[in-house]
Amino acid sequence: MDLGLQGRRALVCASTGGLGEAVVRALAAEGAHVLVSGRRRDRARAIADELNEAGPGNATAVECDLSEADGPRRLHEAAVNKLGGVDVLVLNGPGPKPSSADAASWPDAERALEVLVRPHLELIxxxxxxxxxxxxxxxxxxxxxxxxxxxxxxxxSNLGRSALAGYLKTLASEVAADGVTVNMLLPGRIATDRVAQLDAAAADREGRTQEEVSAESRATIPAQRYGDPEEFGSVAAFLCSSPASYVNGTAVRCDGGLVRSL
Structure with missing residues (x-):
């Protein structure tokens, strides 16, 4: 299938590792001009160089921290300067530290919104x-x-991501007639550093080994394994494609069947 991404200009946030890196690699493989971004300048450049060696040379890199007050503005300016504009915007970033609901404070909630909502809203x-x-x-x-x-x-994390989901669903209905789609891609347990950190944190809390926690987690997934980042990237590339033009305002799960609801 031709995804119609050849020459499209894609800005992928936090793409120096994990799911963001998987997405930027998938888009580059489809011929998109990609901007690799993140706080790790050397890593961003290394990924862009690797993509250029393997493909037509349509990858560039920029160092940017979206948690800084002017981070979204600087990242957008870099995208305009390096790509000439943005056709595909992939919103991504780290989540808050693990915490229980009863121990959370309002400042905790504010920080969650600052990380998971503000920079994405400004980039949109x-x-x-x-x-x-x-x-x-x-x-x-x-x-x-x-x-x-x-x-x-x-x-x-539940609070901030759900707030963003509500905003995006509202936005999707407002821009659909303009040829713009707005969707979410919801990972389950994908084998990234973030998931490894969560497993390690659970192991520390429970006095168990990380492998014991991971094995128990895998057993709850019908696929009986963690997902591969490349699998996630492929789904993301399709949702950003021309053939997916009638997929709008929805949340697609890539979780191996983990969530039991329809």
């Missing part, structure tokens, strides 16, 4: 006018299965 506001003018655009947010089934001990 910056990139959306161009997409609407060109009558083609893709906005995809990397979320969490906690959006549809809140996860234990991740109260602030």
């Amino acid at each position: 506001q910056a990139t959306l006018p161009g997409m609407r003018e060109r009558r083609w655009g893709r906005i995809l947010a990397v979320g969490s299965s906690g959006v549809v089934a809140p996860l234990p001990n991740l109260a602030m």
